Amino acid sequence: MTETPVHPALWPAPVASGAVDATVTVPGSKSVTNRALVLASLAAEPGWLRRPLRSRDTLLMAEALRALGVGIEEGVGPDGSGEAWRVIPAGLHGPATIDVGNAGTVMRFLPPVAALADGPIRFDGDPRSYERPLNGVIDALRALGARIDDDGRGALPLTVHGGGALDGGRVRIDASSSSQFVSALLLSAPRFNQGVEVRHTGASLPSMPHIRMTVDMLRSVGAQVDEPETGGEPNVWRVSPSALLGRDLTVEPDLSNAQPFLAAALITGGKVTIPDWPERTTQPGDQLRRIFTEMGGSCELTERGLVFTGSGRIHGIDVDLSEVGELTPGIAAVAALADSPSTLRGVAHLRLHETDRLAALTKEINELGGDVTETADGLHIRPRRLHGGIFHTYDDHRMATAGSIIGLAVEGVQIENVATTAKTLPDFPRMWTDMLTGAGN
Ligand SMILES: O=C(O)C1=C[C@@H](OP(=O)(O)O)[C@@H](O)[C@H](O)C1
Numbered sequence: 429m430t431e432t433p434v435h436p437a438l439w440p441a442p443v444a445s446g447a448v449d450a451t452v453t454v455p456g457s458k459s460v461t462n463r464a465l466v467l468a469s470l471a472a473e474p475g476w477l478r479r480p481l482r483s484r485d486t487l488l489m490a491e492a493l494r495a496l497g498v499g500i501e502e503g504v505g506p507d508g509s510g511e512a513w514r515v516i517p518a519g520l521h522g523p524a525t526i527d528v529g530n531a532g533t534v535m536r537f538l539p540p541v542a543a544l545a546d547g548p549i550r551f552d553g554d555p556r557s558y559e560r561p562l563n564g565v566i567d568a569l570r571a572l573g574a575r576i577d578d579d580g581r582g583a584l585p586l587t588v589h590g591g592g593a594l595d596g597g598r599v600r601i602d603a604s605s606s607s608q609f610v611s612a613l614l615l616s617a618p619r620f621n622q623g624v625e626v627r628h629t630g631a632s633l634p635s636m637p638h639i640r641m642t643v644d645m646l647r648s649v650g651a652q653v654d655e656p657e658t659g660g661e662p663n664v665w666r667v668s669p670s671a672l673l674g675r676d677l678t679v680e681p682d683l684s685n686a687q688p689f690l691a692a693a694l695i696t697g698g699k700v701t702i703p704d705w706p707e708r709t710t711q712p713g714d715q716l717r718r719i720f721t722e723m724g725g726s727c728e729l730t731e732r733g734l735v736f737t738g739s740g741r742i743h744g745i746d747v748d749l750s751e752v753g754e755l756t757p758g759i760a761a762v763a764a765l766a767d768s769p770s771t772l773r774g775v776a777h778l779r780l781h782e783t784d785r786l787a788a789l790t791k792e793i794n795e796l797g798g799d800v801t802e803t804a805d806g807l808h809i810r811p812r813r814l815h816g817g818i819f820h821t822y823d824d825h826r827m828a829t830a831g832s833i834i835g836l837a838v839e840g841v842q843i844e845n846v847a848t849t850a851k852t853l854p855d856f857p858r859m860w861t862d863m864l865t866g867a868g869n
């Protein structure tokens with residue numbers, strides 16, 4: 429008998445032989461790490477970042493800030509425990525070139541920082557980065573006094589001609605395609621001469637928890653922020669000009685990257701513990717406790733972390749994911765294995781993420797025998813008996829983890845380019861097999 433050839437770029441997704449029972453330590457949050465790097469770089473004094481995520485998106489952010497003159501050094505935290513980055517702010521200078529890869533946080537958060545530098549700062553990235561919207565940031569920065577050369581499409585590549593300072597002031601933007609437009613302007617605003625007032629004028633605004641995260645982290649370094657959720661005007665954020673403190677921050681585990689492991693407990697009727705799950709957090713991944721409970725699991729926040737247990741049943745769900753769009757691929761994967769149909773709504777903007785996630789999920793799940801249709805703002809998923817095949821990932825880390833979730837229950841699923849998980853979780857394949865063998869318990 430001849431063996432099936434294994435293509436080097438295809439990773440045979442392991443099938444679970446029984447209920448998983450594992451403790452999975454998840455690395456730091458991408459969103460927290462990249463905000464913390466920006467804020468620490470703009471501070472008036474050095475700061476520490478403990479347990480930072482080291483993945484493609486965060487290493488690109490660190491490299492970009494270094495290119496502008498910021499010191500980011502490897503070290504152990506001030507109490508001698510844990511790995512840390514020491515961030516030493518400095519005058520921001522060009523000329524410099526910044527590679528954003530396909531990191532939304534880098535391509536959106538750094539042009540405002542570059543406007544504060546002196547000299548030209550060129551931004552470039554992966555081919556997909558040219559297609560992701562940046563118009564909200566470009567137009568707003570121009571309105572606030574920055575000079576930017578681009579090709580007029582409202583996207584990369586571009587050059588920000590930093591003048592060493594930015595006036596700031598009032599600006600209107602439509603952030604319906606990405607909450608990161610709002611976060612980007614707020615993060616640098618304490619260093620604008622007049623601070624900023626950002627007014628969102630679009631019909632909808634996705635990923636509100638990520639804007640809350642921006643506001644919380646700004647306040648934690650001493651910034652004064654007025655915002656809708658604490659009594660401010662709807663859709664208006666104001667940041668006053670001020671010096672920022674250098675802090676000692678420990679980064680929370682990335683709860684969105686905990687998703688595939690929680691999904692494994694749900695699908696196999698097993699149990700997964702995620703240590704250091706925060707009691708309170710702005711991370712959207714915290715909503716998995718509610719969503720995966722509705723889909724059939726149960727969870728308990730204990731001293732050991734979040735203990736999530738599957739019941740052996742997986743239910744479909746009708747859910748608006750506009751606040752937590754980045755959880756959609758993992759939820760779609762679980763929904764494809766459920767005992768009833770699902771409707772995922774409120775996520776039209778996912779068409780502009782790492783890939784067109786609505787099209788990619790529809791195509792890949794259907795090619796395994798599934799029955800998924802795209803709607804104007806989401807997906808209808810009717811579970812079917814699935815079969816093996818190649819699960820293409822389109823350079824999207826969350827497509828790779830979504831395919832791996834399906835592979836737990838379906839023989840013969842092969843993930844194309846699993847290495848793309850390095851965007852936010854470089855060790856994913858080893859963590860996944862360790863979870864299945866119970867290593868690390
Ligand atoms: O600010 C952030 O850290 C993020 C905001 C969200 O972006 P969108 O609002 O563009 O969906 C989210 O999907 C992304 O993964 C991270």
Ligand SMILES: C=C(OP(=O)(O)O)C(=O)O
Binds near residue numbers: 530531852
């Ligand atoms: C949308 C995502 O990333 P980005 O920060 O590149 O927008 C994501 O991680 O799901």
